[in-house]
Amino acid sequence: MTTTQRFDVATTFGVKARPGLEVQGFADDTHPQIPVHKPYVFRPELLRDVLAFLHEAGGDGLFLTGPTGSGKTSLVTQVASRLNWPVQGVTCHGRMEIGALLGQFVLTNGSTRFVHGPLSVAARDGHLLILNESDLMDPSELAGLNDIIEGQPLVIAENGGEVIRPHPQFRVFATGNSAGAGDGSGLYQGVLRQNLAFMDRFRVVQVGYPEAELEKQVILGAVPKMPETIVEKMIRVAEEVRRLFLGSDQEAGELTVTMSTRTLVRWAALSLTFKGAPNVFHYALQQALTARAEPEQREAIHRIAADVFGDYWESTP
Template sequence: MTMQRFDVAATFGVKARPGFEVQGFADDTHPQIPVKQPYVFRNELLRDVLAYLHDANGDGMFLTGPTGGGKTSLISQIAARLNWPVQSVTCHGRMELTSLVGQFVLVNGSTQFVHGPLSVAARDGHLLILNESDLMDPSELAGLNDILEGQPLVIAENGGEVIKPHPRFRVFATGNSAGAGDASGVYQGVLRQNLAFMDRFRVVHVGYPDAEIERQVILSSVPKIPGEIADRMIRVADEVRRLFMGSDIEAGELTVTMSTRTLVRWASLSLTFKGAPNVFHYALQQALTARAEPEQREAIHRIAADVFGDYWEAAA
């Protein structure tokens, strides 16, 4: 694939020194390039990912942080703007390495070997994104150790096929933990990962955006929502997150939290049901609190009512 240089400021809508460019691909027609969507990039996270894309130096990149903080969307939207094809997989506790490498399947009455996302990404220079990687059995993930260091991928099942990693091949993993398991007990199914596997990754924490960035995200995704309403929604989200996170020595008082994704959903639903009585209450229930325990649901709605004041009982 033909490479192309992209101006960072123009491509990502951020402040960057004049002439600062990064490499991507010229062909924007590949079916595995993510769909470009409105996105507000945070400078420090963009910097870290672009540095890794420029030179992996034998590393993978592990993005950790709370649910809905934008870990996967960060990578996907960078790839979308650089025309970089992506192989994205959501991991789970029963996933085996063969699901990533490839396996024999029945095609038109005969069996043939079909390469998995890892093999395709390594062969063609795509990005491999392992979403929720800390849900996967660490003994299976350890099978990636060699290829992360640049060693060839040997597929014994396919007659010993050898795939030499493409120079542009990169591996991203995301998780709500940083590989050490979930001490809070909130993220069910998270497993402690193999130390040797985690040692092969650069680790970047993706927290929730600050209020100004989150405001931009809401207004770009739901442009008809009034700015004052968006600000009040963000204030509610901050308080919910504070009660969810707790402190270093005490667990949080809530077992649900309000991600940026949930904020956008709340804003969008508020417009969907515009004109209905108690619209913000109703939209919040669909966006988040219907899955909370009754006491927690009541607490979150009480927080929202206090923040919204007279707006709470009004129509959008």
């Protein structure tokens, strides 16, 4: 994992870039922690921010914030997959402690041995550490990452005071539906206001939902048999649902569920799965999203979809 390789940005990520622009990754593509390569449409401005951080962290982490399903984690993992960069991914929760990231003793064949956790492995071997839903974790626990993010050695007292000096390619990413200030909307249960000193160690990048044309490419890439006309109508439904979910600066949103790109892909895929069934788009949308909405909101979303689809609403794809 020590042999590095230069990758051409334009050809590696399928974006427009100046000729000769390269980014460093790794030559070995066999490491089991390299994310699975999936079809992905990169947004140039977000790709630029991630690549700049990978090139030079400067003692920072990178915090990606945005609404659910906007592609925060997949952005990082799909960049890593193309650069052969192993990833240690952790989904945080309110009961997680820093010790779970460092490692723990396990019983093997009658004796105990210390097994390094994702933070220790990433820092030691130069992997990317992704803290998903980091704003669900107790801020006093996350504060334990402050020194290692800045490049200070990681000391594991539980393992006899083992000292791990961070690898030059070690990077820390965090994702969250908030930007560390808590959730004022009440939509994301369990989100906590984070420690200011911890957040001060991160660059913050806002990840919104893709533009309509880009989102269409994503859906057609995942569900290529879906007619383009239907995909465009699905995206129009999603845009209206998101508008009602996000609300405005002055007013809270009218919906408590939203339609992410992930949900759109699910809706399109299910519509093909149930092709030929009566009211297939209605049925697929219910499974993809609205079955978990309150009855009034479910009815409102289906009414929006029926208005957008028109005569297509009761047809088959």
